[in-house]
Amino acid sequence: MTRTLRVGAAQLGPIQRSDDRASVVSRLIVLLREAADAGCDLVAYPELALTTFFPRWFVDDITEADHWYETAMPNEHTQPLFDEARRLGVGFCLGYALLDRDGGTENRWNVQSLVDRDGSIVGTFRKVHIPGHEAHEPDRPFQHAERYYFEPSPLGFGVWEAFGGRIGMMICNDRRWPESYREMGLQDVELILCGYNTPLHYAPDPSQDVLQGFHNALVAQSGAYQNGTFVVVVAKGGVEEGVDSLSDTLVVAPSGEILARSSTSGDELVVADCDLDWCRQYRDTLFDMHRYRRPEVYTRLTSQRGPQLD
Ligand code: CDT
Numbered sequence: 001m002t003r004t005l006r007v008g009a010a011q012l013g014p015i016q017r018s019d020d021r022a023s024v025v026s027r028l029i030v031l032l033r034e035a036a037d038a039g040c041d042l043v044a045y046p047e048l049a050l051t052t053f054f055p056r057w058f059v060d061d062i063t064e065a066d067h068w069y070e071t072a073m074p075n076e077h078t079q080p081l082f083d084e085a086r087r088l089g090v091g092f093c094l095g096y097a098l099l100d101r102d103g104g105t106e107n108r109w110n111v112q113s114l115v116d117r118d119g120s121i122v123g124t125f126r127k128v129h130i131p132g133h134e135a136h137e138p139d140r141p142f143q144h145a146e147r148y149y150f151e152p153s154p155l156g157f158g159v160w161e162a163f164g165g166r167i168g169m170m171i172c173n174d175r176r177w178p179e180s181y182r183e184m185g186l187q188d189v190e191l192i193l194c195g196y197n198t199p200l201h202y203a204p205d206p207s208q209d210v211l212q213g214f215h216n217a218l219v220a221q222s223g224a225y226q227n228g229t230f231v232v233v234v235a236k237g238g239v240e241e242g243v244d245s246l247s248d249t250l251v252v253a254p255s256g257e258i259l260a261r262s263s264t265s266g267d268e269l270v271v272a273d274c275d276l277d278w279c280r281q282y283r284d285t286l287f288d289m290h291r292y293r294r295p296e297v298y299t300r301l302t303s304q305r306g307p308q309l310d
Contacts, residue, residue: 003164003276005191008035008043009232010092011249013266014240015052021077024050027267028094029084034269036088041117042163043269046236047095047110047127047172047195050078053236054097055146056199056243058136062108065149069099073113073121086119091163095171095195097149098124110150112169112195114160123160125169126153129177140203142243146173159187165276168229172196175219175233178226179301185227186289190276192223192231198246212246217258225256228282230274238265254282 010031015024028045035043048054054068073096074082085092093114100107110127130152132144157180159168168184168191175194184192198216202208208215216233224231230253237247247265250258251272260272283289300308 005042005163005165005274005276006038006040007191007230007232007251007272007274008038008040009234009249009251009260009262009270009272010035010043010045011234011247011262011264011266011268011270012046012049012236013238013247013264013268014245015050015236017052017241019052021050025077025081028081031267031269032081032084032088032090032092035271036090038269038271040090040271043090043092044193044232044234045092045094045195046234047112047197048097049094049195049236050096052240053197053243053245055132055144055149056142056241058143058145058148060136062148066099069097069108071099071101073098073124074119082115082119085115086117089117091115091117091122093169093193093195098126108150109153110146110171112171112193114162114167114169114193116162122162122167123158123169125158125171126155127171127174128153128156128180129173131173137203141201142199144199144203157183157187159184159189163191165190168192170194172198175223175231176215178223181223181227181229181231185229188283189227189229190279191274192229194220194231194233195236196233196246197236200244200246213248216246216248217250220250220252221256221258224252224254225282226287228254228279228287230254230276230279235262254279 114122132146134147168189249262
């Protein structure tokens, strides 16, 4: 039996502040139908795919931002997407902000849910590495206050058996950290889905601005190769509320090669066939972890957060 998954990486162009959920979900459904016509098994959407990237604005009273979060999934706005996916028999992975009021507490997470072909949720991943800043920094041209709007996940990285393979998830900044891929590599992941929003301007060090595309490909390709897994990074790009963001959606093979890539900064479906058995060629040879890894000498990896002099 073949284990080739046809993956549609559904890049989004900008979502403006005035765009309501209904108009965004209509765009997601257009891409889903295009994916079904192309024979895709699974569609991956970007991070925070239902709204504009709202951490670019700071509000003193965080409850004023409640409207950017979902409180249930599916909900009245996203149910049409779930229904259409089930009708078409195509799965998807969707990023959104979650305001979780279960258990008498209130938690704000940046999440991605993996949805099976029957419209049921396979798993929901919460972003682990939350970049940016906690407080208002008015000197920046725009804010990146993710650390104000989201908690870092205490759960780490999971891998789910779905679509005939082992699927992992990460969100945007997670892709820059080798630990993200390795945590999933150690769970035998075969396909990692990652939505992102990456502004081209990085205020703390603008010399990185021109390197955004290079760094995006660098981490996705090295993470894929070093762990023998497919990696799909899906952009919400273009000029959103005056902020230009990277539009470089990639499907990367376990060899580290880019199989498919977006060519626009708008809504665009990028399709690639992912033969999950290709992972074994790397995992069973050069990266046979059981044979070659040396966890006994990697003790700093979990005992230290950052560099430390002995
Ligand atoms: N969404 C997200 O995580 N974006 C960050 C931007 C850089 S940190 C301000 C990223 O790693 O792409």
